[in-house]
Amino acid sequence: MNYIIFGGTGFIGTHLINLLKAEAVNPSDKIYAxxxxxxxxxxxxxxxxxxxxxxxxxxxxxxxxxxxDIAATTDDIIFNFAAVHRTPGHLDYQYFETNLYGAENVTAFAVEHDIKKILFTSSIAPYGAAEELKEETTLPTPNTAYGTSKLVAEQIHEKWQAGDPKRELTIVRPGVVYGKGEHGNFTRLYWGQRKHYFFYPGRKDTVKSCIYVKELARFMKYRMIDNDFPGVDVFNCTFEPAYTIGQICREMQKATDMKRFVPLIPGWILMTAAVCMVPFGGMKLGLHPARVKKLMVSTNICGKKLAASGYEFYYSFEETLRDWYEDCGRKGLQ
Structure with missing residues (x-):
C-alpha cells in the first residue's frame, strides 16, 4: 500500500507522516512525500x-x-496538500496557477494509476469573510483570489470523484491550523503577547475557528485509513464551539505559564499604525493592514458536522496548547 502525499514537506504533511509512521504504516507500505x-x-x-x-x-x-512512476495498488491513498496559501504574500495569479493546475494534475495522476481515494485540504476561505456562522451547506462567496482558487480546486476534485462511484473523496476545510512548525497566526499571537506588542483590535469577541495540526492529522487517518466512505463529503475542521480571540489568548497564556495584560485598542488606530509601518518592516511583527483586518472579522465556522461524524477528538483545546508547548521544549511556541 502506498501513501502519496503531495505537499509532503509542508506543515500538515509532515505531521501526517509522523502519525502514519507511528500508528498506520505496515512494513510493506511506502510513504511518498x-x-x-x-x-x-x-x-x-x-x-x-x-x-x-x-x-x-x-x-x-x-x-x-x-x-x-509508482507500482500502484487498489488500496493506495492520495493526500493533496499542495497549495499556495499564505495571504497576504502572493500575486492573485499565483493562487490560481498552483491551486487549479495542482488539482487537475493530481486528479489526472489518480486516474492514470487507478487510485480511488483522495483527501483534499481546502480552506475556509471559500466562505468569504463575514461574521455569520458558516456550515458546510452555506453558499460559498469567496472574496479573495485564494478563496476562489480553493473553491474551484474543490470542484475539480469533485469532478474526479463523479467519474467513478467507487472513488472516495474527503474535502476538509480547516480553520486556523496551529502546532509546532506553524510559524503563522497562532505563533505570532503567542509572541505578540509575550513581547507586549499584541493588542485586541477594537474587540475581544472575534470568533477564530481553529484546529490543532495533530488533531487534523488524526481526523484524516480516521476518514481515509481507519474507515471507508465511498462518495464525496466536506467537513469544516474546527473545534465546536469555536473560540474567541479573547478565549484563545487566555488559554494560550495558561498553557504556557505566561501572565500578560492585553490592552484593547480601537481598530482604526491599529489599522492606521499598520499602514504606516508597512515600509518599516511591520510585516515581520504581524502588523500588516490585511492581518489587522482579519483580526477584526470573525471566522465563525461551524464544526457540528465533524463533531457528529463519529470521530472522537483526541485533545481538548487547552491540551493542544500544552502539547505544542512541550513539543517546543517549553521554550515558547514555534
Missing part, C-alpha cells in the same frame, strides 16, 4: 520539516503534469 522543495532547503520551515526515516522524498511541481 512529493513537494517542490525538499527538507533542509530554503523555503521549508526549520525545526519541523526534516527527513523522516522510511519516507521517499520526490521533487514535484504540481503545476506541471506529474511524471512519477
Amino acid at each position: 512529493l513537494d517542490i522543495v525538499m527538507p533542509g532547503e530554503e523555503g521549508v520551515v526549520p525545526g519541523i520539516v526534516e527527513r523522516i526515516e522510511g519516507v521517499e522524498y520526490i521533487r514535484c511541481d504540481v503545476r506541471k503534469p506529474i511524471d512519477f
